[in-house]
Amino acid sequence: MALASLFTASTYAMWLRLAVIAGAVGALELACRIGWVPMTIVLPPSVMAASLVELLASGAYSRDILVSFSNVALAALLAVGLGFLIGAILHALPAVRSAVEPLLASYYAVPTFMFYPVFIILFGVGSGAIIAIAVLLAIVAMITATLNGVDRIPPVLSKTARIFRMGPVERALKISLPAALPYLFTGVKLSVAYAFIGVIASEFILSGAGIGYAIAYAYNNFNNRSMYGLMLLIVLAVTLINTGLDMIDRRLQARLRR
Amino acid sequence: MMRHILGPVLVILCGLLAWEVLHLLVANSSLPSPLATFVEMGVLLRDPDFWKQAAQTAQAFAVAVVLSTVGGIALGVLLGMKRLAGQVAEPILVNLYSLPKVTLYPVVLLIFGLGISARIAFGIMHGLIPLTLFTMNAILQLKPVYRRSAAVMGLTSWQTALRVVLPAILPQVITGARLGVSLCLLGVLIGEMFAARNGLGYMVTHAMERGDMPTVLAVALIIAAVALAANGLLLALDRSRQP
Structure with missing residues (x-):
């Protein structure tokens, strides 16, 4: 039974996917070892992994890692909280919403990142400016998801709330939030991804701490070993977090189709 | 129509007002x-140096957009036609x-x-994937009757892709292209901001280092x-294409 479930269609795709990734990593390792790809450009994956283990064990980058992850967490938290609040307020005020919505629709066309220097003026070089730009990047995804989620609450649920004579608070907690949750969670997932992009990119361009800064520093000093170790750390961390959030997301989406 | 535009214009005016207040407040x-x-x-738009930098950015951006659009659609069709x-x-x-692709920018460099090709490659890294995803998902969700009719008419898979599938999914492809184009621009600009001696992204970082905020903004x-x-x-x- 357990063996049979290993070979259903979707798990088959999953195993195939793992095989494709393993094949790509293996091919890169081979190409580096044979010398097709010079070691001065790309390091073999095994060396990247060894470097990652070393730099985690030595603790040389512990501060940078801590700074980056706490900035991402704070930015994502702020974006989700404020985005939800703004979304809920906009939904309650249709006049304001119709004025703001066309702007929200083309928001992601603007390279927000160009305004990072402005935040450096306002907050100085450091976590303040970085969190601000990450929030700015992430918040609109959450606002849009909130509006979408509240819009799609089935009318029958609102009627049920009326029949049970629920107050506004009880109604929000027991009806609206659970009904909108799958859509809200999609917003959370996007916000976390954007917060990561915002934080790492700003550290890269201009800052004095963080993993992005450490990678840029290692690049400028031709320290390929540390650079690739840190890159692997980011790729693994983002993949792990995204996969986790995606699993929850899929479960919630499945609830919608029930 | 007037009312349609009035709202967003009011919001933008409020934004300008907030900016002015912030300007008065900041030390x-x-x-x-x-x-x-x-x-x-106004000064910049009359400055030939600005246009020289803009031409650099435009060149990298244009090549990145063309390559990522063609590549993204081709890759999306290839992956979409084979379900597995x-x-x-x-x-x-x-x-x-x-993934924060900036992390991988040193590899690209x-x-x-350090030349323009690195920025083009970085732009493609940003723009290619959304277009591939949109194209692929549109084909996977296409009604089976399209593919079956093509098979009945004895079209080759090349003809099916070009004559049946692509026209059917055009609206989604345009949506994907919209996302891809904005991300391409972001990629090229970030590339210029980090390591370049020309382009608008470089102009911004250079002005920032000099503390020349009006130019940055x-x-x-x-x-x-x-x-x-x-x-x-x-x-x-996109809208004119929607049924």
């Missing part, structure tokens, strides 16, 4: 006022999409050197305006 006004920024924009390939690739692509606003115009154009195309 010794290191944040330029809206008026000063617009004056600087699509299922295998989708989570990998989604994960690549949400090591491979392509003016360039950023000009880019934002161009990006919004391009997006508006694709959005209009």
